Amino acid sequence: MITARVPVTPRYAETDQMGFVSEASYLPWLEIGRSALLKQHGFDYRQFEAMGYWLPVLEVALTFHHPACYDDELWLVTKMGSRPSFRIRLEYEIWRGDLLLTSAHTIQAFVNRSLRPVKPPPEFLAKLEHVFPRPSRTEI
Amino acid sequence: MITARVPVTPRYAETDQMGFVSEASYLPWLEIGRSALLKQHGFDYRQFEAMGYWLPVLEVALTFHHPACYDDELWLVTKMGSRPSFRIRLEYEIWRGDLLLTSAHTIQAFVNRSLRPVKPPPEFLAKLEHVFPRPSRTEI
Amino acid sequence: MITARVPVTPRYAETDQMGFVSEASYLPWLEIGRSALLKQHGFDYRQFEAMGYWLPVLEVALTFHHPACYDDELWLVTKMGSRPSFRIRLEYEIWRGDLLLTSAHTIQAFVNRSLRPVKPPPEFLAKLEHVFPRPSRTEI
Amino acid sequence: MITARVPVTPRYAETDQMGFVSEASYLPWLEIGRSALLKQHGFDYRQFEAMGYWLPVLEVALTFHHPACYDDELWLVTKMGSRPSFRIRLEYEIWRGDLLLTSAHTIQAFVNRSLRPVKPPPEFLAKLEHVFPRPSRTEI
Numbered sequence: 001m002i003t004a005r006v007p008v009t010p011r012y013a014e015t016d017q018m019g020f021v022s023e024a025s026y027l028p029w030l031e032i033g034r035s036a037l038l039k040q041h042g043f044d045y046r047q048f049e050a051m052g053y054w055l056p057v058l059e060v061a062l063t064f065h066h067p068a069c070y071d072d073e074l075w076l077v078t079k080m081g082s083r084p085s086f087r088i089r090l091e092y093e094i095w096r097g098d099l100l101l102t103s104a105h106t107i108q109a110f111v112n113r114s115l116r117p118v119k120p121p122p123e124f125l126a127k128l129e130h131v132f133p134r135p136s137r138t139e140i
Numbered sequence: 141m142i143t144a145r146v147p148v149t150p151r152y153a154e155t156d157q158m159g160f161v162s163e164a165s166y167l168p169w170l171e172i173g174r175s176a177l178l179k180q181h182g183f184d185y186r187q188f189e190a191m192g193y194w195l196p197v198l199e200v201a202l203t204f205h206h207p208a209c210y211d212d213e214l215w216l217v218t219k220m221g222s223r224p225s226f227r228i229r230l231e232y233e234i235w236r237g238d239l240l241l242t243s244a245h246t247i248q249a250f251v252n253r254s255l256r257p258v259k260p261p262p263e264f265l266a267k268l269e270h271v272f273p274r275p276s277r278t279e280i
Numbered sequence: 281m282i283t284a285r286v287p288v289t290p291r292y293a294e295t296d297q298m299g300f301v302s303e304a305s306y307l308p309w310l311e312i313g314r315s316a317l318l319k320q321h322g323f324d325y326r327q328f329e330a331m332g333y334w335l336p337v338l339e340v341a342l343t344f345h346h347p348a349c350y351d352d353e354l355w356l357v358t359k360m361g362s363r364p365s366f367r368i369r370l371e372y373e374i375w376r377g378d379l380l381l382t383s384a385h386t387i388q389a390f391v392n393r394s395l396r397p398v399k400p401p402p403e404f405l406a407k408l409e410h411v412f413p414r415p416s417r418t419e420i
Numbered sequence: 421m422i423t424a425r426v427p428v429t430p431r432y433a434e435t436d437q438m439g440f441v442s443e444a445s446y447l448p449w450l451e452i453g454r455s456a457l458l459k460q461h462g463f464d465y466r467q468f469e470a471m472g473y474w475l476p477v478l479e480v481a482l483t484f485h486h487p488a489c490y491d492d493e494l495w496l497v498t499k500m501g502s503r504p505s506f507r508i509r510l511e512y513e514i515w516r517g518d519l520l521l522t523s524a525h526t527i528q529a530f531v532n533r534s535l536r537p538v539k540p541p542p543e544f545l546a547k548l549e550h551v552f553p554r555p556s557r558t559e560i
Contacts, residue, residue, distance in 0.1 A: 012455070012465070013304040013448040017189075017295040017350060023197040024171075024293040027164035028433040035432070035491070045432070046491055049157075057163040061201035067255070070297060071455070071466055115207070152315070152325070153308040153444040155437040157490060164433040168293040175292070175351065185292070186351055210437060211315070211326055297469075303477040304451075307444035329437075337443040341481035347535070395487070 001081050002131050004037035008074045008094070020067035027060065030092050030106055033078030037090070042127050051121055052112055055088070059107040066101045068094065074101070083132030084125075086110060086117045141221050142271050144177035148214045148234070160207035167200065170232050170246055173218030177230070182267050191261055192252055195228070199247040206241045208234065214241070223265075223272030226250060226257045281361045282411050284317035288354045288374070300347035307340065310372050310386055313358030317370070322407050331401055332392055335368070339387040346381045348374065354381070363412030364405075366390060366397045421501050422551050424457035428494045428514070440487035447480065450512050450526055453498030457510070462547050471541055472532055475508070479527040486521045488514065494521070503552030504545075506530060506537045 014025035035045050048055060068074060079091040087109050094102040110120045125134070154165035175185050188195060208214060219231045227249050234242040250260045265274070294305035315325050328335060348354060359371040367389050374382040390400050405414070434445035455465050468475060488494060499511045507529050514522040530540050545554070 011448045012296055012451045013302045015297040016292055017297065017299045018194050018196065019297045020196070022167075022293045023200055024164070024167035027162075027167065028431045031164075031432045044491070054158050056158065056160070056207065057204060059201070059203050060163055061199070063199050064197060067196065071464070151308045152311045152436055153442045156432055157435040157437065157439045159437045162433045168291045171292045184351070211324070298474055298476065300476070302447075303480055304444070304447035307442075307447065311444075334438050336438065336440070336487065337484060339481070339483050340443055341479070343479050344477060347476065 001079055002037065002041060002128070003080075004033060004040050004078045006033060006036045006076050006078075008032065008076045010068055010070050010072055010074070012070055015070050018067075020069060023062065023064065026062055026094070026102060026104070029076055029094070030060070030078075030090075030104060033076045033092055034090055034106070034108075037078045037080060043124055048121070048124075053118070053121060054111050054113070054115075055108040056111060056115075057106050057108050058087070060104065062102060062104040064102050066096075066099060068096065068101050072096050080128075083128060083135070084110075084120050086119060088120070141219055142177065142181060142268075143220075144173060144180050144218045146173060146176045146216050146218075148172065148216045150208055150210050150212055150214070152210055155210050158207075160209060163202065163204065166202055166234070166242060166244070169216055169234070170200070170218075170230075170244060173216045173232055174230055174246070174248075177218045177220060183264055188261070188264075193258070193261060194251050194253070194255075195248040196251060196255075197246050198227070198249050200244065202242060202244040204242050206236075206239060208236065208241050212236050220268075223268060223275070224250075224260050226259060228260070281359055282317065282321060282408075283360075284313060284320050284358045286313060286316045286356050286358075288312065288356045290348055290350050290352055290354070292350055295350050298347075300349060303342065303344065306342055306374070306382060306384070309356055309374070310340070310358075310370075310384060313356045313372055314370055314386070317358045317360060323404055328401070328404075333398070333401060334391050334393070334395075335388040336391060336395075337386055338367070338389050340384065342382060342384040344382050346376075346379060348376065348381050352376050363408060363415070364390075364400050366399060368400070421499055422457065422461060422548075423500075424453060424460050424498045426453060426456045426496050426498075428452065428496045430488055430490050430492055430494070432490055435490050438487075440489060443482065443484065446482055446514070446522060446524070449496055449514070450480070450498075450510075450524060453496045453512055454510055454526070454528075457498045457500060463544055468541070468544075473538070473541060474531050474533070474535075475528040476531060476535075477526050477528050478507070480524065482522060482524040484522050486516075486519060488516065488521050492516050500548075503548060503555070504530075504540050506539060508540070 010021045014021050016022040075095045077093045089107050092104040112118050150161045156162040215235045217233045229247050232244040250258050252258050290301045296302040355375045357373045369387050372384040392398050430441045436442040495515045497513045509527050512524040532538050
């Protein structure tokens with residue numbers, strides 16, 4: 001498993017009239033988490049795009065255990081638990097101190113500019129090799 | 141089951157540099173759908189708040205089958221399939237013509253201003269009675 | 281002068297914890313207004329992009345006279361007061377009933393994909409000819 | 421004059437299909453800048469709200485000199501050039517390296533919960549006294 005931990009501070013515009021962070025404001029945060037996870041392992045999302053890859057989100061789910069507030073000091077933890085193939089699944093947790101506020105996951109596809117599913121770039125898989133060894137032929 | 145169908149037209153700011161509507165842009169749409177569903181059955185979300193109720197989202201999940209584009213003519217279908225109690229579950233579909241682009245659901249809680257779970261206002265349940273008859277005592 | 285009038289209903293996610301529509305939520309509305317103005321005169325913003333034109337915003341200014349609230353029935357009035365050339369200037373007003381809530385303007389440039397300023401497409405100017413006659417040579 | 425300098429990194433959801441940061445994405449950044457400016461001088465925006473003050477934006481204007489891109493390393497500089505009274509005016513600049521991308525200003529009002537204009541809290545003015553000395557009686 002690989003993990004990235006980044007601070008997030010809710011902006012005023014991310015709250016709604018209920019007085020908490022709107023559920024709509026969390027999705028852009030998840031992208032910050034996965035962007036940080038990639039960078040930490042030597043990969044920049046801009047590189048994917050420059051190489052002709054896109055990573056559209058196919059599925060996203062969030063569970064809100066406790067509300068977040070404006071200007072809270074939050075930590076967003078992003079986890080990749082398995083070797084990405086045509087798809088990449090990430091888990092997310094948002095913490096305020098030791099209180100878990102939100103759990104989430106996303107599934108993204110590697111696609112080319114025609115939106116056809118493709119394998120991730122070999123350079124990317126190579127960088128993840130030491131964490132998620134390549135499956136032996138019989139496993140595939 | 142009760143259903144509301146509202147048009148949605150993606151705004152330019154709702155796209156991202158991939159050229160499609162960003163996954164982050166869909167959550168505010170779901171709120172439009174549930175707001176329409178309530179109004180159609182004689183209830184206004186502002187009324188809930190005026191009566192001291194809030195309906196925070198506890199869970200939201202979206203599955204993206206096909207991307208949506210700027211200025212597409214979309215239809216958002218919102219469905220309530222069961223009588224709400226402390227929680228209310230809604231299903232959503234986003235269509236472009238006869239192509240289903242997105243499926244989603246949300247679970248919201250009725251809470252008071254102290255964020256404690258409460259039953260929905262009786263006026264609201266009364267309006268839904270003819271669709272979702274009150275469970276008999278033995279069912280509870 | 282040409283004018284478009286479109287309804288706008290603030291979404292819940294467009295409010296902030298002050299209980300009103302966040303100032304950040306107005307900019308995507310202005311784009312709805314100008315998109316409607318163009319369509320009303322036979323032009324679709326997607327056409328500009330298909331023809332290789334972009335219309336980035338160079339300047340935007342908003343003055344807030346009164347706050348807008350969730351689910352208000354607002355009218356956005358968009359006005360073009362002069363013939364567009366390399367730049368296009370639009371004025372906007374947001375009304376609730378006969379109360380003017382917000383005044384705004386934007387200046388956009390016609391640019392090509394290299395971000396170089398270009399004249400608007402002749403087809404577009406032709407459609408505006410009857411409103412804003414072409415300046416005579418001596419005026420230029 | 422007092423100044424705060426904070427880093428800003430555009431999120432993917434803040435871009436639009438033109439491939440740059442949408443003009444709509446800048447307004448929430450300005451709030452980050454003013455929030456940082458206040459904190460640096462010992463004041464937290466949450467304190468204002470806790471004390472019954474709100475600071476709605478009355479006016480905002482942005483000029484875009486160059487576009488910003490996803491994941492750029494930007495600096496947002498926020499400046500207060502004069503002693504706030506019923507209103508507070510701030511200037512903003514967004515830089516990428518030594519290229520000025522955007523200039524902006526906002527005017528906010530101090531209001532109470534009935535939206536009536538009020539003087540800023542004395543504690544706040546006291547903290548700014550050494551920068552912007554209190555005007556002598558004859559100046560008022």
